[in-house]
Amino acid sequence: MQFPDARLGIVVASRAEMIRDLFRAYPWLEIIEANRRSPRTLFWLWRHFRNSDLIVTQYAGKPGGSFSLWSKLAARVLAKRGGLTGFADVSIWNTVLYDQIVPIQSDVAIIEHERAALRAVGILVPLRFPTLSFVRDDAVLARFKLQAGKYIVAHLFSGSAGRGLHPDKKRELLALLAEKLPDTSLVISGGQANKVEALRMTEHLTTTIVAGDTTLQELMNIIAHSRGVMSLDTGVAHIAAQLHRPLIVMRTCIGAHWWLPGQYGEHAPVSVFSSDALCTGVGHVYKNYPDCMNAINMQEVSQQVSLL
Numbered sequence: 001m002q003f004p005d006a007r008l009g010i011v012v013a014s015r016a017e018m019i020r021d022l023f024r025a026y027p028w029l030e031i032i033e034a035n036r037r038s039p040r041t042l043f044w045l046w047r048h049f050r051n052s053d054l055i056v057t058q059y060a061g062k063p064g065g066s067f068s069l070w071s072k073l074a075a076r077v078l079a080k081r082g083g084l085t086g087f088a089d090v091s092i093w094n095t096v097l098y099d100q101i102v103p104i105q106s107d108v109a110i111i112e113h114e115r116a117a118l119r120a121v122g123i124l125v126p127l128r129f130p131t132l133s134f135v136r137d138d139a140v141l142a143r144f145k146l147q148a149g150k151y152i153v154a155h156l157f158s159g160s161a162g163r164g165l166h167p168d169k170k171r172e173l174l175a176l177l178a179e180k181l182p183d184t185s186l187v188i189s190g191g192q193a194n195k196v197e198a199l200r201m202t203e204h205l206t207t208t209i210v211a212g213d214t215t216l217q218e219l220m221n222i223i224a225h226s227r228g229v230m231s232l233d234t235g236v237a238h239i240a241a242q243l244h245r246p247l248i249v250m251r252t253c254i255g256a257h258w259w260l261p262g263q264y265g266e267h268a269p270v271s272v273f274s275s276d277a278l279c280t281g282v283g284h285v286y287k288n289y290p291d292c293m294n295a296i297n298m299q300e301v302s303q304q305v306s307l308l
Helices: 016-022 039-049 069-078 110-119 139-143 167-180 192-201 216-224 235-242 253-258 298-306
Strands: 008-012 029-033 084-087 100-102 151-155 185-189 228-232 247-250 270-273
Touching (some): 008 016, 039 069, 069 084, 084 110, 100 110, 139 216, 151 167, 167 185, 167 192, 216 235, 228 235, 228 298, 235 247
Parallel strands (some): 084 100, 228 247, 247 270
16 A cells, blocks of 8 residues: 555466465566576566565575576576675575575474564564464355364375375375364365375275365365364465464475575474474485385374364
8 A cells, every 4th residue: 555556566486376375365576487498587577576676595405415407597687786785605606696684493483484574574473373364265164065174174284205104104194194083074185286186095084175176275174174284294284274273284304494484483283293302413304205204103194184
């Protein structure tokens, strides 16, 4: 309202439609897909967003990593002098490209770093913790024959086996939940690519599989009316946290800073399970189904879920 002519955009290299769906309740937020494989999209981005007052780039995805140099260069071309803020990583080009560099600390919640990036350019953030709005659709529950407050969402797909739960562990956990919660429906969420595995791991169990059959807006409606959510450390877990639903999340040791109390507040209904001690001293072992994820006690997780 204060700046009616201002434009705010999020630039992604792919999956723009998914991101647009995620932010459907924010029509003023532009989602732009641009990458080197399509020079036309890069030219459009430059023409419409050159001399931007503020650009904040992404942080590195893992310790010791670096955000894409090409993306940093594109951001530098778009931002006016003094308008480019980024996060510290191992790149030697940061001091040349960025106007402000925000340090990253492993014992500080991600949201604190994002606030620091805005404070670095004089923007104060009154919002204490992340929240998310969605387009309400009361027909979604009827479509899947769900009753509000009488089901739990289980999201056991991470998009990468490197931070995933072994299929045997998934089946073990779901069997335990079916035993502990005979009168509660289990709703299995995921993407289209997860549908076959969802059917396989729920064989002989009574569940409602929505994997591959919902948009993000529909999934948010399902989460908002659930008793709670059990999830791996994925975007769905953060959606649940931002919708203030009770959440049980299973993560690797390298995902700890996403779930520190500072991210959603000390009183947020979030329970976190991991086996960080396995990586103490030796560091995280990058492999499919890492030990610090798959050593999590499924009995303990299922007990916590049963309390939702």
